[in-house]
Amino acid sequence: MTWLDLPPDSPFGTANLPYGVFSRGDDSPRVGVRVGDEVLDLSVVLDDPVFAEPALNLFMAEGRARWNSVRARIVELLTAEEHRAVVSPALHPLAEVRMRLPFLVGDYVDFYANEHHASNVGRIFRPEAEPLTPNWRHLPIGYHGRSGTVVVSGTPVVRPRGQRKPSGDAVPVFGPTRRLDIEAEVGFVIGTGSRLGEPVSTGEFADHVFGVCLVNDWSARDIQAWETVPLGPFLGKSFATSISPWVVPLEALEHARIEAPPRDPEPLPYLADTEKWGLDLALEVRINGHVVSRPPFSAMYWTPAQMLAHLTVNGASTRTGDLYASGTVSGPERGQRGCLLELSWGGKETITLPGGMSRTFLEDGDEVTITATAPGPGGTRIGFGEVTGRVRPALGRRSGRA
Amino acid sequence: MTWLDLPPDSPFGTANLPYGVFSRGDDSPRVGVRVGDEVLDLSVVLDDPVFAEPALNLFMAEGRARWNSVRARIVELLTAEEHRAVVSPALHPLAEVRMRLPFLVGDYVDFYANEHHASNVGRIFRPEAEPLTPNWRHLPIGYHGRSGTVVVSGTPVVRPRGQRKPSGDAVPVFGPTRRLDIEAEVGFVIGTGSRLGEPVSTGEFADHVFGVCLVNDWSARDIQAWETVPLGPFLGKSFATSISPWVVPLEALEHARIEAPPRDPEPLPYLADTEKWGLDLALEVRINGHVVSRPPFSAMYWTPAQMLAHLTVNGASTRTGDLYASGTVSGPERGQRGCLLELSWGGKETITLPGGMSRTFLEDGDEVTITATAPGPGGTRIGFGEVTGRVRPALGRRSGRA
Numbered sequence: 001m002t003w004l005d006l007p008p009d010s011p012f013g014t015a016n017l018p019y020g021v022f023s024r025g026d027d028s029p030r031v032g033v034r035v036g037d038e039v040l041d042l043s044v045v046l047d048d049p050v051f052a053e054p055a056l057n058l059f060m061a062e063g064r065a066r067w068n069s070v071r072a073r074i075v076e077l078l079t080a081e082e083h084r085a086v087v088s089p090a091l092h093p094l095a096e097v098r099m100r101l102p103f104l105v106g107d108y109v110d111f112y113a114n115e116h117h118a119s120n121v122g123r124i125f126r127p128e129a130e131p132l133t134p135n136w137r138h139l140p141i142g143y144h145g146r147s148g149t150v151v152v153s154g155t156p157v158v159r160p161r162g163q164r165k166p167s168g169d170a171v172p173v174f175g176p177t178r179r180l181d182i183e184a185e186v187g188f189v190i191g192t193g194s195r196l197g198e199p200v201s202t203g204e205f206a207d208h209v210f211g212v213c214l215v216n217d218w219s220a221r222d223i224q225a226w227e228t229v230p231l232g233p234f235l236g237k238s239f240a241t242s243i244s245p246w247v248v249p250l251e252a253l254e255h256a257r258i259e260a261p262p263r264d265p266e267p268l269p270y271l272a273d274t275e276k277w278g279l280d281l282a283l284e285v286r287i288n289g290h291v292v293s294r295p296p297f298s299a300m301y302w303t304p305a306q307m308l309a310h311l312t313v314n315g316a317s318t319r320t321g322d323l324y325a326s327g328t329v330s331g332p333e334r335g336q337r338g339c340l341l342e343l344s345w346g347g348k349e350t351i352t353l354p355g356g357m358s359r360t361f362l363e364d365g366d367e368v369t370i371t372a373t374a375p376g377p378g379g380t381r382i383g384f385g386e387v388t389g390r391v392r393p394a395l396g397r398r399s400g401r402a
Numbered sequence: 403m404t405w406l407d408l409p410p411d412s413p414f415g416t417a418n419l420p421y422g423v424f425s426r427g428d429d430s431p432r433v434g435v436r437v438g439d440e441v442l443d444l445s446v447v448l449d450d451p452v453f454a455e456p457a458l459n460l461f462m463a464e465g466r467a468r469w470n471s472v473r474a475r476i477v478e479l480l481t482a483e484e485h486r487a488v489v490s491p492a493l494h495p496l497a498e499v500r501m502r503l504p505f506l507v508g509d510y511v512d513f514y515a516n517e518h519h520a521s522n523v524g525r526i527f528r529p530e531a532e533p534l535t536p537n538w539r540h541l542p543i544g545y546h547g548r549s550g551t552v553v554v555s556g557t558p559v560v561r562p563r564g565q566r567k568p569s570g571d572a573v574p575v576f577g578p579t580r581r582l583d584i585e586a587e588v589g590f591v592i593g594t595g596s597r598l599g600e601p602v603s604t605g606e607f608a609d610h611v612f613g614v615c616l617v618n619d620w621s622a623r624d625i626q627a628w629e630t631v632p633l634g635p636f637l638g639k640s641f642a643t644s645i646s647p648w649v650v651p652l653e654a655l656e657h658a659r660i661e662a663p664p665r666d667p668e669p670l671p672y673l674a675d676t677e678k679w680g681l682d683l684a685l686e687v688r689i690n691g692h693v694v695s696r697p698p699f700s701a702m703y704w705t706p707a708q709m710l711a712h713l714t715v716n717g718a719s720t721r722t723g724d725l726y727a728s729g730t731v732s733g734p735e736r737g738q739r740g741c742l743l744e745l746s747w748g749g750k751e752t753i754t755l756p757g758g759m760s761r762t763f764l765e766d767g768d769e770v771t772i773t774a775t776a777p778g779p780g781g782t783r784i785g786f787g788e789v790t791g792r793v794r795p796a797l798g799r800r801s802g803r804a
Contacts (some may be wrong), residue, residue, distance in 0.1 A: 050638070106549070106550055107549055107638075108552045109547050112632075112633055115770070122723055131630055133631050134567075135565075135567075135628055135629060135631070137573075137576070138565060138574050139634075139671050140566055141508070141633055142633065142636050143472070143545070143546070143633040143634050143635075143636050144547055144548055144636070144640070145546055145547040146546055146718060147508075147509055147549070148508055148509045148720065148721050149598060149719055151717050158598075158599045158717050159604065160716035160717050161601075161715060161716060161717070162715055162716045163535075163537075163540060163541055163670065165537075171540070171667065172537070172540050172541075172670070173669045174671070174672065178504070196551060196553070196560075196642070197560045197795075197797065198565075209601065215419070220716070223716065226537055226539065227535070227537060227543065228632075228634075229535050230535055230543070230630075230634075231514055231543055231544065231545040231634040231635065232545050232607075232630075232632075232634020232635070233543050233545075233633065233634070234511075234543075234544050235712070235715065235716040235718070236714075236716075238546070238713075238716060238718045239716040239717045239718050240598070240717075253616070260606040265573065268565065268574070268576045269576070269578065311637075311640075313563060313564055313637065314562035314563060314564045314622070314625065314637040314638075314640060314641040315560050315562050315563070315641045315642075315797070316548060316550070316551050316637070316640045316641050317550055317551055318550065321551050322550065350591065395599065395601075395717070
C-alpha cells in the first residue's frame with residue numbers, strides 16, 4: 001500500500017499520519033507528519049506556506065475540508081510510486097530531529113470527566129461523603145488551566161515549591177512539593193474556532209476539533225489541597241502540563257469510535273449524543289520504564305463532543321489552538337488508575353517498581369511516560385506519540401524529599 | 403507645560419499617557435496614547451514598527467527601559483513647541499476612532515484578594531461558617547479564567563445560558579442566567595515575561611508589569627453556584643470579561659503608591675513587601691449612568707506585587723500579554739461593594755436606581771460602566787479609561803427573566 005519500507009502493522013502507517021512541528025540542527029521549525037519512525041517535511045512536499053510555520057495553527061485554521069484534502073494528498077504521496085523520488089529526500093529519521101510544541105496553545109481547559117477517577121478522589125478526600133458531587137452526572141466538570149506552561153514531551157519538570165499545610169499543623173509551610181503526581185489524560189485540539197455567543201453543538205464536534213494528543217497534567221497534591229477551596233486548583237497544576245509532540249487527526253480515529261456508556265440521569269438536551277464520540281483508546285503509564293497503569297479511555301463518562309458543547313454553551317468562543325483535556329483517565333480496576341493519588345490511595349499504599357523500588361508519589365529523577373494506541377483499519381493499531389518527562393529537583397533545595 | 407489646549411486638571415494629561423490600540427474608518431489598528439480627549443497616533447510620530455502593530459504586545463515585550471524612554475519621548479513631543487507642527491496632525495478626537503482590545507491576552511488569572519469581598523461572599527453563601535477559608539490570609543487565592551473571551555470595553559454582553567439548580571429542586575434546569583452580575587476589578591498586564599522555573603520576586607514587579615487597566619469580570623451567579631464545587635468557577639465566568647481600552651503605565655501611578663494594610667499573620671517570606679505596592683485607586687461603578695458603588699482599591703489585602711510573586715512561585719512562566727486581575731474590589735461600607743451579589747446581599751436586598759427603578763441582578767438592556775482615578779502629581783488625578791458593557795438578551799429566548 002506504500003512504497004515505504006514500513007511494516008504493515010506499524011502504529012504510524014498511512015492510516016495514522018499525525019502532525020507535529022520539528023527542527024533539524026539549526027533549521028527553523030516547520031510542520032511534519034510522522035510515518036513509521038520518520039518525519040515527512042511537509043514544507044518541502046506540499047505547496048502551502050502554512051507548513052513552513054513553527055506551529056500547526058495556520059494549517060489547523062484552514063478547516064475540515066482542507067484537513068481532509070491534505071491528508072488525502074499525503075497518502076497519495078506515500079503510496080504512488082511516482083512520488084518516491086521527490087518525497088524520499090524529505091523524510092528524516094526521528095532520531096535526527098527535535099520535536100517542538102506542535103501548536104500555540106490558546107486557552108487550556110481541563111475536564112474531570114472520568115467517573116472512576118472522580119469517585120476515587122472523592123473517596124480518598126471525603127471518605128464520609130458521597131464520592132461524586134451532586135452536579136457530576138449533570139455536566140462535565142471542568143476548569144481553566146495555564147496555557148503558557150503547556151510544554152512538549154521531553155521537557156524536564158522542576159519539582160515545584162509552594163505552600164502546603166501539614167495535617168495537624170496550624171499554619172502552612174513553604175517548600176518543594178512532597179506529593180508530585182501525574183495525570184494521564186487525552187487532549188483535544190481546536191482547529192476551527194467558534195464565535196462569541198455561538199455555542200458549538202455536539203454534532204459540530206468534528207468541524208472544530210482538529211486532532212487528539214496525549215496529556216500529562218502534572219500535579220502537586222499538597223499545594224493543590226491547601227489552595228483549592230474555594231476557587232479550585234491553581235499553583236498545584238500551573239507549573240507544567242506536558243503534551244505529546246504528535247497530534248493524531250480525528251479522521252485517523254474512525255475505527256476507535258464507540259458508543260458512550262449509558263448515563264443516568266439522562267443529560268440535558270444540549271449534551272445529547274448526536275453522534276458516536278466515545279473513543280476506544282488504550283493508554284499506558286510507565287514510571288522509569290515500568291508499566292504502572294493501563295487506563296482505558298473507553299471508560300470515560302462524558303465524550304469530547306459533550307465537553308466542547310458544555311464549554312461553549314454559555315456563548316464562550318473558541319480559538320484555533322485551544323486545548324481541552326479529558327481529566328485523568330481511570331478504569332474500574334486498580335491497574336487502570338491514571339494518577340498516583342489513586343494508585344497509592346492518597347499515599348497510603350505503595351506502588352511497586354522492579355528492583356525492590358516503590359513509590360507513593362514521584363521522586364527526583366523519575367521519568368514518567370504515557371503512550372496510547374487505538375484501533376485502526378483491518379485489526380491494526382494507531383499509535384499516539386508518547387508524552388514523557390523527567391522530574392528535576394526543586395530550585396535551591398537538595399531534594400524534594402528534604 | 404504642554405502646547406496642547408489641555409485643562410491643567412485633565413485626568414488624561416501628560417502625567418498619565420495611557421496606551422491603547424485604535425483604528426479610524428477602514429485604517430488598520432495601530433498603537434496610540436490618550437491625551438485629553440484625543441488619541442495620538444504613535445505609529446506616525448515614533449520611529450518604531452511596534453507602534454504600527456494591532457496590539458501592544460511587541461512594544462510591551464521591549465522592556466522597562468524602553469517603556470520609560472518612549473514615555474519620556476512622548477512627553478517631549480507634547481511639551482516642546484518645536485514638535486507641534488508634526489504632532490498635531492497625528493492627534494485624533496476620541497469620537498472619531500474605534501478602540502480595540504489593547505493587547506493579545508496570554509493567560510488570564512483572576513485573584514480574590516480583597517478581604518471585604520471574600521468575607522461578604524463567605525457570609526452570604528456560608529452564614530454558619532467562618533467567612534474566610536483557612537488559607538485566605540496566607541496566600542492570594544486565584545484561579546485561571548478564559549483569556550479568549552477577554553473583550554474590550556463597549557462589547558455587548560449576551561446573557562449566558564447554562565445549567566442552574568433552583569434551590570429545593572432535585573435536578574438542574576437549563577436557561578438564561580437569572581443572576582447576571584458584574585465584578586469591579588483592577589487588572590495588571592505583563593510586559594516582560596519570565597521563564598519557566600524562575601519565580602518573580604515581589605521586588606521585580608515593576609520590571610515585569612507594563613501597566614494597569616480596569617476589568618469587569620461578568621459573572622452568572624446561578625450557573626457558578628451549581629458548577630463550582632469541586633474545581634471552581636468555569637462557565638459562570640467564561641462568557642465575557644471586559645477590560646478598559648487604555649492601559650495606564652505603571653510609571654504614571656507613582657503618586658498612587660501606598661503602604662499595604664497590616665497583615666496578620668505575617669505572610670511567608672516570598673510574599674514579603676519589599677516595596678510599597680498598595681495603590682490608592684478610586685473606582686466608581688454605574689448602572690445605567692447611576693453610581694451604585696465607589697470601591698476603594700486601597701482596601702486590598704494583597705498587593706499586585708504579591709499576586710505576581712505567588713503566581714510564579716511554583717515556577718510557572720509568564721508571557722507578554724498575560725493579564726491578572728485583583729478580584730472584586732470592595733470596601734468596608736455598603737456603598738463600596740464591587741459586585742451586585744454583595745450590594746444585594748445575595749439577591750435579598752434591592753439596589754435603588756433613579757426613576758423608581760431597582761435591581762438585585764442585571765436586567766437585559768442594563769449598561770454597566772466602571773471608571774477609576776488615582777492621585778497624580780500636584781493634587782491632580784490620573785484617569786483610567788472606562789470599561790463599559792450593555793447586557794443583551796440571551797440567545798433564542800425572549801428575556802433573561804423568562
